[in-house]
Amino acid sequence: MSGGLSQDMARAAGRGPARRWFASTIAGVKIRAAVLEEFGQPLAVQEVELAEPKAGEALVRLAACGVCHTDLYTASGADPTGYSPCVLGHEGAGVVEKVGEGGRGLVQPGDHVVTLFAPECGECIHCLSPRTNRCVAIRDMQGLGFLPDGTTRLQRNGEPLRHFMGTSTFAEYAVIPEIALAKVNQDAPLAGCAPFACGLSTGIGAALYTAHVQEGSICVVFGCGLVGLGAVIGCRLAGAERIVAIDLSEQRLEEARHHGATETRVAADDTVDWIRGETSGFGADYTFEATGLVGVMQQAAESAREAWGVATMCGVAGKGETLDIVPRLLITGRRVTGSSFGGVKGRSQVPDLVDRWLAGEIDVDRLVTARVTLDDVNDAFHAMEQQEGIRTVIEFA
Secondary structure (H helix, E strand, C coil): CCCCCCHHHHHHCCCCCHHHCECCCCCCEEEEEEEECCCCCCCEEEEEEECCCCCCEEEEEEEEEECCHHHHHHHHCCCCCCCCCEECCCEEEEEEEEECCCCCCCCCCCCEEEECCCCCCCCCCCCCCCCCCCCCCCHHHHHHCCCCCCCECEEECCEEEECCCCCCCCECEEEEEHHHEEECCCCCCHHHHHHHHCHHHHHHHHHHHHCCCCCCCEEEEECCCHHHHHHHHHHHHHCCCEEEEEECCHHHHHHHHHHCCCEEEECCCCHHHHHHHHCCCCCECEEEECCCCHHHHHHHHHCECCCCCEEEECCCCCCCCCCCCCHHHHHCCCEEEECCHHHCCHHHHHHHHHHHHHCCCCCHHHHEEEEECHHHHHHHHHHHHCCCCCEEEEECC
16 A cells, blocks of 8 residues: 555656655755655654755744644545655644745745645736635646655655655655745744644635635534634634534534634534524525535535525545535525635735734634644544544644
8 A cells, every 4th residue: 555656657747766756966864754654554753864955945944733634534545645655744834944046035044934735826827816726836746745846855765755745744844845835923833823734724714715704694614623613713703693613522612612603513413404493494604514524514515595505615525425415405596615725825815814813813722732742643643533632733842
């Protein structure tokens, strides 16, 4: 299940043998990183080599990295696009230490940055549109585990290691494209900035930038992990009148109330009927799914309001799973949409979200429920599987 690229993937990357995938013209430095060696097995924290940044790239000293469900999803083997070996991690925050010569000057040494698995080049057809955040500038190479030039900056024992989501932040340092770094206010503690690199921005953005929640509306959020709580926060920031949080955990429902939910309910088979009963039979103006479970996605679609309801899917379903929707739900005016990174344009909008945290509008401290070292990454995965806490953050010395 593990191993290097297939010949087809190597050709797609425009590269030859594996020994050429590493930027061997630049001397590497030793760093500690958590490596996915084989799907379904614990990550191995070990020493690897990291090359210096090339043009358009920056060397980032990681201060913190959130442990996200996407990392666990890939490590488990459930992700159909996953590969190994690679250095996992994508929810990072740190300080720029060096910038490759000949870049665009988007970041400078000393900048505090949030890493972006969803880059923003500002120039491609998607970046130029206000309708999406799906930058296409480096997508092909990123999906294969390479940096934009088709090589890696990571190696171990003379063999290349691939990057993960263009970031690989389960490591002391990372080389990341400039367009995948958001400069943030240096007053913001970096451990609190890390969740904005994925889960928190995804939830907030789903409400603000994907669904465009209107003031005075009725919203229902299914699932109260970090993404779901982010959606609750986003609905509150948008001025929703009623925000209903649904989850199996009373503890998580309590967190939802803290972050702005006006009502909570333990998940049950009759959830859709209950929501319709609470809304004169119509359903909620906006629903958000943040569990990755297709059964819950169906509930979110069915509980959206007739005529104008919007159901936004944020969770990642399992390999091969499909969502069944009765066409009449759509004919009668409901819309079902997906949200990648909450529709957030990373370099432009993540700094604004961090500033709203500093202004007291978002309680990040309550969301970071555990702080651990890199050596504890597998324990953090286990805690996530047990739904303990909201977000564990790895802090680097």
